[in-house]
Amino acid sequence: MSAVDPGRLRKIDWSSLMTGEASHAESPLCAALALTHEAVQIWDSAGRLVMENPASEAIFGPAEAHTTLHQQLYCDCLQENGCAFEPEQLPVGRVLATHAPVNDLIMTIRPGEDDTRWLKVGGEPITNAENDLIGVVITATDITDFIEHRQRLEHLASYDPLTQLPNRLLLAERMRISLARARRSQEMVAFCMLDLDGFKAVNDSLGHHAGDELLREVAIRLEESIRGDDTVARIGGDEFAMLLGSLHKVSECEQTLTRVLTRLGQPYQIAGQTVRIGASAGVALFPSDGNQPDQLLDHADTALYQAKQAGKGRFQFFDRKLDMRLQANRGLLRKIETAIRERQFVLHYQPIVDCEHGVVEGAEALIRWHHPILGVLAPLEFLPLIDQDDLSIDVGQWVFGEALRQLAAWHAAGLKLRLSVNVFSRHLSQPGFTDWLAGQLAAYPPELTGWFVLEIAEAAVMADITACAETLHECQRLGVRVTLDNFGIGYASLPHLKRLTSDNLKIDQSLVQNMLAAADDLAIVGGIIGFAAPFGCQVAAEGAETIEHLLTLLELGCPHIQGYSLARPMPPEKFEAWLHAFQPDPLWRLSTMSRPTRDHFELLIAEANFRAWISRAIQLCKQSRYVDSLSDDRECPFGAWLHHPGTLRFRKYDEFLEIERRHPRIHQLVSQLGADCLAERVAQATTDEEQLLEEQFHMLKLLKEMRARLNRAPRPRLIPAMKEKNP
Incomplete structure (x- = not known):
């Protein structure tokens, strides 16, 4: 049933309901309201409930007509910001006090201990023929799914999915807030860029699953090493950033960085093995090294480069003398001025x-x-x-x-x-x-x-x-x-x-x-x-x-x-x-x-993982760095996806069954290539690589054919169409 318009409801003659002269069961409107999924309540001018439909009872719980006050029914509701409502802020009270409609009031209610529902509430005054206020009609729509979907999108946009640390987006927002606070309080802020030393070797030797495990452990240690008000974020790959606010002395930053580098340098237990890595850091200070986020990021990155050049495993503060290279470019700037004049x-x-x-x-x-x-x-x-x-x-x-x-x-x-x-x-x-x-x-x-x-x-x-x-x-x-x-x-x-x-x-x-x-x-x-x-x-x-x-x-x-x-x-x-x-x-x-369904997009992701793994495997073999895990057809990302219970729905396609049959052959060829590269059998290794690329071609062709089959059946779009804007 379509949504109920409170503006239309208030035009109905409610006098019989207000006085209780007509039974709810005899009212055609009541019967109609019983069918809608939107909560509807009718209140008299004293703020007492006259009637509510079943949808309202499901949300707020059943209430006694003509005796329940609106403050009682809404007592457990909170504002969008989590604060309690004052009586005059409640929708019924606002309409009764102002005689004006209430539109799109957002509130929450907890029908159960672990259940929070989001509501969008509207209210309209009900008047009689003399235009006297005789009551209020309230409608409430459950928008919980919409709110939770929006919150999930915002979380995905702001947090790194691997480590659950803030990403660049959220880091930039916190930098803006931290710098604004520091300007008011005349305090320092340190922006630190960190890069892991030795991570690539671990990732290459133990595989990317071990690398991911290591990054998650690094994230945990970083969060344990800073204060609650500070921020640590993952920038990408093995790069992290820290935002240290409310500093009064440079030594406070030095102490934090020493603690962080020491903690990151301690042994890790990854994939059943003891692993050691280190870290280097570059630091830019507000306000001395810049007063804008992009300036601090650039200067911290410059300092990080210098730290790694100096031998890694250390931190380096930005030095303006290192920025003197800009002055060396003045000659080129003059040539650009000449280029403008001379077209x-x-x-x-x-x-x-x-x-x-x-x-x-x-x-x-x-x-x-x-x-x-x-x-x-x-x-x-x-x-x-x-x-x-x-x-x-x-x-x-x-x-x-x-x-x-x-x-x-x-x-x-x-x-x-x-x-x-x-x-x-x-x-x-x-x-x-x-x-x-x-x-x-x-x-x-x-x-x-x-x-x-x-x-x-x-x-x-x-x-x-x-x-x-x-x-x-x-x-x-x-x-x-x-x-x-x-x-x-x-x-x-x-x-x-x-x-x-x-x-x-x-x-x-x-x-x-x-x-x-x-x-x-x-x-x-x-x-x-x-x-x-x-x-x-x-x-x-x-x-x-x-x-x-x-x-x-x-x-x-x-x-x-x-x-x-x-x-x-x-x-x-x-x-x-x-x-x-x-x-x-x-x-x-x-x-x-046709547009991509989620199944279609999942196949695209699988294809990208397959391409990336083949490229990495060939590179490792040619560098004589072959590891036994490359021969396991369930260890690679594509194999993990292929054998996951969630892909059972694809088994109805012949192409999927053929992919399952051919996939172990890929790993056999990688094993051959690794062995021949280690033994320096160049001609045989070349043949192995050609066969591997031919198998890759067939696998990619099968994946594309599966996507084409998905396209033939009309399905809901994963990504909505855009309408062209006219100039």
């Missing part, structure tokens, strides 16, 4: 294609430096140098002007394309940026504005989210679209996305490039595509270097793609020639005929 910079354009519909929807403008001696230089060869220099503003202004000129030329020629331009964080943060941009746009027809897209790196936004979000909103009010670039490797959390309201997210190319061989990256890519939809963001992906990358993105529900598999960045004349010759690949359409 040595050019823009190349890389297409962005909607592969689901086979349409080129736009391009990204990418700067190139035609150096008179070194030739064409890619952005990474000079842009990082100017990123935090005022020179980035001059370069950014040139890029904007050139890109708008090209966009206008394309539209005049009938090429209706969007054009994306990367904006430096320093340029964006300049006072008056939006006024300057408005002036640039004013030189062109107004309809061109909606086709112009600003791309800002996720990490740059998070450096000062408040100021950045306001500037981006101003740009959107001008009609310009905004893309959050390099998404997935920075700090943005779900609340930040809601605050930024960007039009698009562009998944970082490193995640896309690694997703075929790294299940974690594949899961992140799928997760980004999934959770962006509720925020109204269109998702694009860059870095699709091969047709396999492209087809996998399509299968995951991300049709907006950029990468070498489509085209490399090109000068405008070559871009236009490519555009006129463009023909969509028929394979694209096949990959978008």
Whole structure:
């Protein structure tokens, strides 16, 4: 039955119910309310319960009509923040006091000791023909499943799944809070980057399961070594970070780091063996080494590098003298100034294609430096140098002007394309940026504005989210679209996305490039595509270097793609020639005929694990580091998945049974390859590797055929579709 509208209920003549003249059983409305799953209560003007439907009794417990007061029924309810309600805050009391509706009041109730239910409550006043208040109608909807799902998503977005430590996202948020507190209290904050010494050797020799066990033990020791108000986070791989607040002396930080390194250096019992590792740490202090999170992270990373260079197993504080290398780059900065004056910079354009519909929807403008001696230089060869220099503003202004000129030329020629331009964080943060941009746009027809897209790196936004979000909103009010670039490797959390309201997210190319061989990256890519939809963001992906990358993105529900598999960045004349010759690949359409189910996504993850294990096994064999566990077909991640009881549902597919039959052969070939490499039988080892890769090809083919069979049957989508926003 559909949800009950309290606004419609209050228009009903309730006089007979209010006076008790009509029995509930005789009321058609009461019979109808008995069928709804939404709780409905009717109260008189004295705050006494007149009637409630069965759904209300199930939530609040049965109550005696005409004697139960609203304070009694709601006595166990708490506010969303966990605080108790004052009587006048309760929904019935608020309507009786104000004669006004109550909308979307969130509260919790505990019907059992271990059972907490979340409710969304609304209330409307009931009036008679003379407009006198005679009662209140209350509706309550159980939203527990929605709240718990949201909490799970937020936990996944904020915590490392292996160690359950905060991840980069949550660490960045706590850094922001800690620095704000330190500014008020005039205290120090230490940001520490830690890297494990010797972890790779353990991981390679004992296997990644042992490596994961070791990382979990490291996380436990780190948490035991710090104070309750401090934070330890996993950055990725074997890198961790610590945030130490409320420091009064540097020696307090030194004592903590000494305790941490000593504890991490003690023996571990992993996979039945005694293991020893160490750790190195780099430290940056607020405020002396920086007053922004990204500055402290960079400086701590620099100090960590110096600690490892000095012999590992130690900690190193950031030294500004080490930062003097920036001064050595002044000569190069002067050459960039010359390049702007002498028009040595050019823009190349890389297409962005909607592969689901086979349409080129736009391009990204990418700067190139035609150096008179070194030739064409890619952005990474000079842009990082100017990123935090005022020179980035001059370069950014040139890029904007050139890109708008090209966009206008394309539209005049009938090429209706969007054009994306990367904006430096320093340029964006300049006072008056939006006024300057408005002036640039004013030189062109107004309809061109909606086709112009600003791309800002996720990490740059998070450096000062408040100021950045306001500037981006101003740009959107001008009609310009905004893309959050390099998404997935920075700090943005779900609340930040809601605050930024960007039009698009562009998944970082490193995640896309690694997703075929790294299940974690594949899961992140799928997760980004999934959770962006509720925020109204269109998702694009860059870095699709091969047709396999492209087809996998399509299968995951991300049709907006950029990468070498489509085209490399090109000068405008070559871009236009490519555009006129463009023909969509028929394979694209096949990959978008259905969307991935959870079974489908599970097969993608299994395939990524299989690829990664084969690559690692071949590498270990060639390095003469073969270990016996490689021969066990149940020890590898793919084998563990294959034999898990949860995969019984796949046994109805012939392909799955064939995969089970062939999988042990993979491990036999790895054993042969390991033995031949150890014995330096080069010719035989080459044959072993060829046979292994041939078996891998057949296994991957079977997995793809299973996914294709899943696609033939209509199933619920795992990832919701996105609607295109018109400019």
